Amino acid sequence: MWQQRLNLGTYFGIAVYVHWSFALLVAYVGYAGYQDGLLGTLFGIAVLGGMFFCVTLHEYGHALTARRFGIDTLDITLFPIGGVARLMKIPRVPWQEFLVAIAGPAVNVVILIVLFTAWWFLPEDWLPSPISILTNEVAEAKFAEAxxxxxxxxxxxxxxxxxxxxxLFNFIPAFPMDGGRVLRSILAMALEYRRATRIAATIGVFCAILMGWVAIQFQAIPAGLIALFICYAGISEARHVDIVEPLRGFSVSQGMILDPPAVHFTTPLVDLVQRIRSIPLECIPVVDGAGYNIGVVTVADIAEALKNDADLSTTAGQLARHDVPVLPPDAPLESIISGLPTQFRQFPVTDPHGRLLGVLNLSSVRDRISLGPIGLPMEQVSPAEPELFI
Known part of the structure; x- marks a missing residue:
């Protein structure tokens, strides 16, 4: 979904993209306006461009506010159903999430104030003022014509x-939309974070069901797509919080496997096959004689080599892959895990010089941090204190 995009440029250090499916919306709007001729088509496309310019400013409201709290934004992408700003993480402090969530609609409020101010100073024969529209039938008719x-x-x-x-739409409490995030942030001020997320996600699902029903009744396809997005994204984020929140306050070193099994880079394939049978990992670190990490070799890589009749003297160093991230031991688990590729479950952990210290196994990390390292002071394994806000 994030690959088929057109880069519209980088502004304030944040790249803006438009998804390929946006072309379908442009074509539809152009076709719908064709009944008014070429001018109608161009006007419809201009309105669409103005609408998504406002959507882009809305997303920049989120992104630039998040930056104030030290959170970067990967990019902003425009889809036919709206815009998405991919923040590196969601603010964990409730009042910070509240401000980031409300910043988007606040931008639209500012735009609306500017538009109403300009409207107020327009001559009545150009466009009746908002007050006269409400009190004068002639002005109301002229407004409808305009x-x-x-x-x-x-x-x-x-x-x-x-x-x-x-x-109005973004204040619907449908998590993970802006209104839902505002709701979650308020709930999190009084409740445990995971419980607040579950409540907000549940309310979001009910809102999505209602939105889906409205979409069916009025044959509103965009509303139906948004309802599906809310269900999927809300449930996915709630599950993500359930996974990541117990890791909060712990470092990679506190959840890794110490003294992990590894293979020397000169180990031939014929011996590697036998070695791999006794190692309960899918990704095995490959090291040199001094214990420095060179890469990893996976069970799938070895099986593929055998399938392709590779020379049995092929070494682990030759089979090693280098696309598996190497983790620093002092990195916080909750932020590291969010950015790891999903196709791997184990990741080597090294010191700053590259010497292998351990392996982080995502399948067992939650159980490992609950054990705590025997013989170490408890302050080394206890979660960090929660952020305070006043």
Whole structure:
């Protein structure tokens, strides 16, 4: 999903992309406006461009606020159903998450204020003021005519409508949308973080079901797609929190396997096959004579080599792969695990010079940190104190 994208440039240090499926939305909008001729098509595409410019500013609101708390944003991607800012992590302190979540809609509020200010100073014969529209039938009729017109006034009214909808829509408490994150942050101020996430995700699922029902009743395909996204993303993040939260406050060294099995880089394939049968890992570190990590060799790599009739004298060093991340021992587990590739379950841990210290096994890390290293002071294995906010 994140590969088929067009780069629109980098602004404030954050790359902006548009997904290939966005072209389908442009084509649909262009076709829908074709009944008004070429001008109608161009106007429809211009409104779409303005709408997603506001969506992009909305996402920058999240990203730049997160940066204030030391959290970088990987990129921003525009999809037909909206924009997504990929933050490196979600703020763990509830009030910080609250501010990051509310920053997006706050940008739309600012845009709306600017638009209404400009509207207020427009001549009445161009566009009736908001007050006169509510109190004067003639002004109301003129406003309706301007709303359906192809021109500057019609475009301005469209942008007012777009930002109003973005504000209202994002305050629906459907986790992980902005409103759901605001709800989770408020709940987390009084409840345990995982419980707050489960409650917010459950409410989000109910909101998604209701949204899906509305989508079916009114044949609103975009709303149906958003409902599916909310269900999938909300449940996925709740599961992720359940996995990562128990690791919070622990380092890689506290969850790794000490003195892990490893193979020398000169070990031939014929001996490697026998060695691998006694090692309960899928990724085995490959080291030199001084214990420095060279790479890893996986059971799948060895099986593939045998399948391809590789020379039995082929060494572990020749089979070693170098695309498995090497972890530092002092890195926090909760942030490290979030960024690891999903195709591997074990990762070598080395000191700053590259000497192998251990292996982090994702299948057993939660159990290992619950044991605690015997003979070490408890302050070395206890979770860090929770962040305080005033």
């Amino acid at each position: 709303s359906n017109s192809i021109g500057l006034m019609g475009y301005m009214i469209a942008m007012v409508a777009v930002n109003t909808v973005l504000i």
